[in-house]
Amino acid sequence: MPSNAPMGIIHLQQGERKFQLSRYAPGDDIAPFVRHYWVVRWDLAGQEPYTQHVIPNPCVNLVIEQGSSAIFGPGKEKYGYHLKGQGSVFGVKFKPGGFYPFVKGAVSDLLEQPVGIDRVFDREPRALEALVLSHSDDQRNVNLVEDMIRAKLPLPDEQVALVNDMVDFIYAQPDMTKVDALCEHFGMNIRTLQRLFDQYVGVSPKWVIKIARIQSAAETTDGNDTHDWAKLSMDLGYHDQSHFIKDFKSILGQTPEAYAVSKRAK
Template sequence: MEYVGRVPAPPLDRFIDDIYCLTGVPRHRLMNVPPMPSAHLFINLGDPTLLWDSDPSVPPALFTGGWFMGVWTRRFLFEYPSRVRLVGVHFKPWGVSPFIDMPAAELRNRWVPVDAVWQRSLDRIRNQLGEMASATETLRVLEKELRSRLAEAPLRGLDLVQHTGTYLESSHGVVPVRALAEAAGVSGNHLAAQFTSHVGVTPKRVARIYRFARLILSVDALRPVDWSQLAQTAGYFDQAHFIREFKDFTGHTPTEYLALRRRFPAERGFPPDSGPMPAD
């Protein structure tokens, strides 16, 4: 598949890591996705996509159009169609909040059809793009839609969440949440309430996901892996806790994960392949 992506221009870059297009034939159809520090928007311009929650009590979903996803605290799986044409947005953990008229907690660990969040928008976007739009034109249309959806007035508490969330991002989740609250001059409970409103999860949970993301993205399956050193660098000082969390987030032990990555190497220069992994 071909990946074309870029960071949008200000002020969208305060809330979005990148917007991107995926087109072509996937090397692997079924993918296992661990928690990552982002919310998502996907607009499917091709054949339907199937998603499963790792919680077996949640029924799978088939999407022919598009869907929003909030921050996930557990893994999920999705199946690409045989040929992919998809445009997406990686929001920062707090980034989806000013684009939707609903609490971010309602998107936590959920996928929701685009039209349930942005009413009557999906057909308009798809009609603008048609069948032959280039990746550049597709990203331009999506960025225009995002600009039109960005809340004009600052949302209460979002500046606090963005400020402290940026510290969590730059520290890869290692800064203690209590220190963040003290530095911001607010109580831990107030900070947690604002994160729940704008991110959908507490700052402690966001820190855990950033910490895990740093570790998983630093694994080079082509070389020997010192898991103890990687875990310590990422901020895990309890080996048993690290192994439990790793299996909870990926469905595999570190050894199993490494064997899987060596069987199915990530594509160089293909960012979506750095977190998701083929489902074994």
């Protein structure tokens, strides 16, 4: 079923004036590895181009986009989709750790260089673009891409479920500040945890904790017209407001106050 939850999309309500975002659940056999399929469509004919920014997350995405389809690892900072004219993009968001069983190689390797779809799923990217992007029937496209994934479906991997439990735990605790808390909760030493995240997630648990806090801050800011930055920083476990502002700016490229102003300006 389509969903309009933000999931790291900055100023989603304003963006929806420019594009349509839909998300679809995977089949039961693919659900252990894939979080959802997503489709973005836009028609900006006669309008100025629009850039939609997204907060990075600990997921691999397979993106089918005209001329630039590939599989991308988790980002390290805010990134933007530049929309102009008319078009669409189809994506597969893998669960944290869910892409590793398809390649059996450290997901951290994808941070520097995306991997070709043909290397993993034996489908030539330009041909796949022609099949998917030429149709507006989302369910047809979901079925087509799901069949492609199903043909390469790996055996169940209990580590993927463990990684997802860990990431879910982090996002459910926006005031978590230390990796030690994660180690204690899951009974795992820090070196084992770091190796697990490098291999399956592609980024460190420390980074996931940071990004979860900043996403929570951004969504709180988006949902309110007045802001108490000192209280918000305390709610997120920061001992001083300046550290919160520094982290926020390192991910979003602007201070919380500037971010709030940019929301009002849209």
